[in-house]
């Protein structure tokens with residue numbers, strides 16, 4: 001992949017290409033009060049890919065996420081899943097599950113198990129199959145010990161795991177998460193990062209995260225899309241995006257901690273930085289080589 005900086009005049013989609021799971025084709029969304037949520041949005045996600053949407057408040061990340069399974073319809077342009085136009089009657093929306101920023105918007109059943117079974121039942125599974133799907137998803141998230149709890153008594157981190165389990169139980173091909181680590185402590189943030197990577201590696205699910213947490217994005221993303229003023233203004237690997245200071249500044253983003261740490265180490269050692277580590281293990285390998 002190479003860094004792509006996109007000018008407004010270049011916003012032209014090329015339609016669905018093989019291997020693409022979801023394709024947003026020049027979509028715009030104008031809210032009822034006239035506010036433009038997204039504008040000329042061209043976005044795609046491949047099978048088994050983790051994509052981070054990074055951008056300042058109000059740039060259109062949540063609006064885009066809500067288009068991925070038809071919660072919002074584009075005012076112009078279109079969204080297709082697996083090459084089929086997203087249409088609420090066709091049922092392709094089931095391929096995409098959305099985890100909301102506020103878990104309380106998502107969890108409402110009397111117990112955690114009821115909640116995780118709600119989606120599968122709603123999709124027409126039998127009660128036994130729904131229970132199995134819910135239990136399997138809760139186990140995958142390490143939340144099966146919570147099955148009998150009342151959701152309102154869970155901690156913020158537990159609620160987030162339960163809301164992801166409820167979506168996973170519906171066995172989608174893509175899970176989109178809006179600010180999955182907002183309000184979480186560092187330990188729970190690490191748990192969510194691991195869950196995101198496992199969704200891809202163990203279940204072959206593509207994941208889209210909308211996040212301000214560039215530390216999380218650098219840990220998990222295969223590709224980063226920078227969102228500004230309702231459109232994607234650049235995309236590339238985490239290394240390409242997070243070492244581009246002018247791009248980050250223009251998008252109101254702050255480099256991930258690992259980039260600052262790496263540059264400080266190199267400055268103290270009097271070495272001109274040559275690598276672009278974005279993960280702890282990449283930084284550790286560079287430091288280990290320096291020590292040898």
Ligand SMILES: Nc1ncnc2c1ncn2[C@@H]1O[C@H](COP(=O)(O)OP(=O)(O)OP(=O)(O)O)[C@@H](O)[C@H]1O
Nearest residue numbers: 031033035036037056057058059060061062063064
């Ligand atoms: N229901 C709504 N009605 C009117 N305007 C809205 C609505 N929801 C969002 N907007 C507006 O659409 C624009 C994009 O908002 P959106 O929530 O998609 O941004 P975001 O990048 O997700 O922001 P944040 O990082 O703060 O969550 C903003 O100007 C916002 O005020």
